[in-house]
Amino acid sequence: MSPEQGVVPQAGRLAATLAALRDRRVMALVLLGFSAGMPILLIFSSLSLWLREAGVERGAVTFFSWAALGYSFKFIWAPLVDQIPLPMLTRLLGRRRSWLLVAQIAVICAITLMAMNDPSQGSDTLVMMALAAVMLGFSSATQDIVIDAYRIEIAEVRMQGVLSAAYIAGYRVGMVVAGAGALYLAARFGSTADSYSYAAWQLTYLVMAATMLIGVVTTLVVSEPAVRARQHQGFGALDYSRLVLVFLVSAAAFVAAFFLAGHSFTAVKQGLGNDALINFLLETLHFGFAVASALAVGWLLVRLGAVDRRIARATWVEPALDFFQRYGLRTALLLLALVGLYRISDIVLGVISNVFYQDIGFTKPEIATAVKTFGVVVSIAGGFIGGLMATRFGVMRILMLGAVLSAVTNLLFIVLAHVGHQLPMLYVTVGADNLAGGLASAAFVAFLSSLTNVSFTAVQYALFSSLMTLLPKVLGGYSGSMVDGIGYPNFFLFTTLIGVPVLLLVWFAQRSLKVAETPPVKK
The missing domain is CATH 1.20.1250.20 (MFS general substrate transporter like domains)
Incomplete structure (x- = not known):
């Protein structure tokens, strides 16, 4: 839908x-x-x-x-x-x-x-x-x-x-x-x-x-949702038990491959001088090797008949195929790009925000009061404002507003970096950041919810929620190095600029969903 x-x-x-x-x-x-x-x-x-x-x-x-x-x-x-x-x-x-x-x-x-x-x-x-x-x-x-x-x-x-x-x-x-x-x-x-x-x-x-x-x-x-799961005839308790067993064996293969290969990857990193970028690439390869091992074991077990192929396909393949079939390849890829990038501006900044507050002279009690108390209250208020506005004006409009505010409010951190230890400016910055973050989060969660098919709700939403933090968290891991290289003001400007492509993605997504000849409908 x-x-x-x-x-x-x-x-x-x-x-x-x-x-x-x-x-x-x-x-x-x-x-x-x-x-x-x-x-x-x-x-x-x-x-x-x-x-x-x-x-x-x-x-x-x-x-x-x-x-x-x-x-x-x-x-x-x-x-x-x-x-x-x-x-x-x-x-x-x-x-x-x-x-x-x-x-x-x-x-x-x-x-x-x-x-x-x-x-x-x-x-x-x-x-x-x-x-x-x-x-x-x-x-x-x-x-x-x-x-x-x-x-x-x-x-x-x-x-x-x-x-x-x-x-x-x-x-x-x-x-x-x-x-x-x-x-x-x-x-x-x-x-x-x-x-x-x-x-x-x-x-x-x-x-x-x-x-x-x-x-x-x-x-x-509470009441159970009035939605029926997709039924697969002929599957009994034994079929589901075998499915769980395949999952557990594949998970064990992932753990074994990850830890057994750990020493080799560590030796390679030490041999190459422990460069930060090389370490990141090697750890990505390390993780990819473990995932590939788990997938290979799972595929082999299915091929050998450890579980009915129909139930394996219905469990892990059909949810992904359904998304691309409902939206088409072009729109589906656009939506996935939006899901993966929407939170990038605030997550990358958020990784180092507390360190920034300490670096410019704020004490731990001052940070705790401003961020953990005042900020949480403002964030909750922003969430309800965003939810109500999405209900009244539509999700995509508030999604765009949230993207704009998330990027623009990062500029306040530049001002705070220049004025230094001033509590009023800290509260203005924290308040604006949390209000924008709360509003954007509520609209974004509603947007992700609208993309799911009720026949595969749990798996599709789990995929979306995992994807939405993957790239921002990876990039956020380099925030300290970026600050060391370009300083806080330029870093905050960078976090604002990386939010600009998100605005374009929201606009293209809104346009693609509106012009679709047959809007995707939940089954």
Whole structure:
């Protein structure tokens, strides 16, 4: 369906916009967004501080960031979520709610398991905590897959802007609770950098696990989307079990290939002098080799009859083919380019923004208050403004507005770089940046939602959400080197200029979708 389809006539836009805020589904998405935002910081910042207070070496602390890889590669098992019914639960709760409940229970179990291990007690408990963190990353990413699919399926396109804003607002509140909230509780319960208390951190993580019950209750209360999955006749429990087995063996092949080849790639990097660009290219090749190994193993297993070829095709091939068939090759490639580049301006800048604030003299408390408190509130407000405007004026128009604001507000960082340590200018910059980012994010999530086919909601949206951060994060990794070479003002100008092609992509995408003789329709 075109992103502009489903927009109500002008006379009814205001009434529809106000009615959207009163819709029960909006509150449901706030609560589910909260449930989705909770786990990630329990793997990153909060866990990192716990490990450091427990005396774990910095190298081991950073190792735990691997636990969140599930977020980057969730599109690999998203097709299983779309295709495989869960025994008894699917019949009782429905396709989406059954998977959501299982994922949330797994999240609670993983957080509880982390709480049961004291990282200061040696390598054995540290390994158990690492396994629990991996379980948390995988189950949390699965929860994200299902919530994204659920949000798309419960409402028409015109509601997606408001629902996206509600989800983002809940997500950010969940991150604040799991980040600042967890640190506050740990300190309140008696753990500090000078006096580590396992009991304080254990109780903190148990409280976080209990807080996840908000998502569980929401899952049990909300209604299942009135959308049926594409049915594949003749597939039974054994077929689905074999499908899962093929996936697990392929995943094991990826892990084995990545780690077995690691020493060889490390030796090559050392032999070539550890140049940053060469290292990046070698790591890309390293990762590509592991992916190719997994694909080869999966393909071979299918060829050998380990799983029915029809179900393998329906699970991993048809979702991609469907997108190109609905939009045509030219428009599909244009849309994918837009998906991959839309967030590039703000993500590249965001990687180094906190370092920039410190470099020009702002203290950690000043940064925390401006960015983590004021900025989050403004971002939530921007999300709701963007969602309501998308509902009233159409997704593509607000997508263009978001792209313009995301690029232009980066110029304020140039002003801040010249004036230096001035709190009013910091708040103006942070406020404008977060308002633009919140508005753009809500419109963009609604846009991505409009591109999916409800027969393949989970896998197509997972692919889009992974693609949208791939290039920006890769480029963002070089932001420090760019600042060293050209300075902050020129770097901020660069982040503004790389947003210009996005404006052209939005314009071309809007034009292509409007002039299509037969607009793509969800099946």
